[in-house]
Amino acid sequence: MLRKFWLLFAQAATIALAALFVVATLRPDLLPRFSGTGSVVLLQQTAGPAPTPSPVSLAAAAQAAMPAVVNIYTSKEVRGRNPLFDDHLLRRYFPDFAQAMPPQRANSLGSGVIVAREGYVLTNNHVVEGADDILLVLADGRRIGARLRGADPESDLAVLKADATDLPAITFGDLSRVQVGDTVLAIGNNFGFGNTVTSGIVSALGRSQLGGNLFADFIQTDAAINPGNSGGALVDAAGRLIGINSAIYSRSGGSQGIGFAIPVTLAQDVLAQIIEKGEVTRGWFGVTPQDVDDEAARALGLPRAEGVLVAGVQRGGPADRAGLRAGDVVVDVEGRPTPNTPALLAGIARIAPGTGARVTVVRDGKPQVVEVVAGRRPKAASQ
Numbered sequence: 001m002l003r004k005f006w007l008l009f010a011q012a013a014t015i016a017l018a019a020l021f022v023v024a025t026l027r028p029d030l031l032p033r034f035s036g037t038g039s040v041v042l043l044q045q046t047a048g049p050a051p052t053p054s055p056v057s058l059a060a061a062a063q064a065a066m067p068a069v070v071n072i073y074t075s076k077e078v079r080g081r082n083p084l085f086d087d088h089l090l091r092r093y094f095p096d097f098a099q100a101m102p103p104q105r106a107n108s109l110g111s112g113v114i115v116a117r118e119g120y121v122l123t124n125n126h127v128v129e130g131a132d133d134i135l136l137v138l139a140d141g142r143r144i145g146a147r148l149r150g151a152d153p154e155s156d157l158a159v160l161k162a163d164a165t166d167l168p169a170i171t172f173g174d175l176s177r178v179q180v181g182d183t184v185l186a187i188g189n190n191f192g193f194g195n196t197v198t199s200g201i202v203s204a205l206g207r208s209q210l211g212g213n214l215f216a217d218f219i220q221t222d223a224a225i226n227p228g229n230s231g232g233a234l235v236d237a238a239g240r241l242i243g244i245n246s247a248i249y250s251r252s253g254g255s256q257g258i259g260f261a262i263p264v265t266l267a268q269d270v271l272a273q274i275i276e277k278g279e280v281t282r283g284w285f286g287v288t289p290q291d292v293d294d295e296a297a298r299a300l301g302l303p304r305a306e307g308v309l310v311a312g313v314q315r316g317g318p319a320d321r322a323g324l325r326a327g328d329v330v331v332d333v334e335g336r337p338t339p340n341t342p343a344l345l346a347g348i349a350r351i352a353p354g355t356g357a358r359v360t361v362v363r364d365g366k367p368q369v370v371e372v373v374a375g376r377r378p379k380a381a382s383q
Contacts, residue, residue, distance in 0.1 A: 068167075074109075111189045115271060117165065120160070121136065123160060149275070149278070188233070223259060232244070285348050287311075287313055288311045292305050292308065351374040
């Protein structure tokens, strides 16, 4: 009897140990363990390598935009000076000897963006200014000649017409949706290496009056922009065009993280006018504008330093004929606020010559509305 009981006990113990071994091997988390003090000891699992987060790739944006970005190579004839001509004795006694040097060829490079399948290309005016030979090199290696369709030096934009059609055109973005901090790509012909992509963010919006450009509220970016990038594309994370790369701030000549692009809204306006009329026309009032600072606001009795002071009015100009006076403070044009001079210049420029515009001014502390019929802006003129 005792032997039978011992046999049953051994079999039960064997089965229990086998079950414990299986659980300990396959599901050790089901077995609570206790230290000698009675406190719970948590099971520590061997830590494997942390999962690597998949990086955010901008390859799709680059692939969408790069086919429409071209490298631009230009050349032009320049006339140098014979160094002997700088000798005043030779100029005095041998005027026929000290003659100008024969013409030389100067080459330069830049970038452009195909904006229509018919072959229209946007670039900077300073990239093609004075060029008599323009060559486009596409991302697929094709080399196509081009000619200047029209230029607008005041915005530093130019439109080329390629000697080809059915070209890959970029998609325009919506500038109103662009915010500081958005990811952007700058694409262009950096140092002549060909299509190069750099990435960054929108650092600021509305940077004005840079490089003599009166009408562009520049997009500032830290995406690297280097020599040869001028005229290239600044695109959003979907590869849509939001600006034309134009300038950098640098003490060394290379990128220091402060670059500027002409906004796509201005580029589209210039493009449409040049294609339609071959030139860009802008409205003109004939006033000399000046920002209102705190001191001027106190002197004029204004509640805050806002608006643009009319410092002078050109006699016989559109503003003079409409009754605008020196000392008036312009606060809006056609319902658009003019908090500063760049806003006023842009507002006047948008008005078609010969079109009337409602201008709200503060005169003697009271708001008034003046109807001004815009003239056509002459070159290098005041507004």
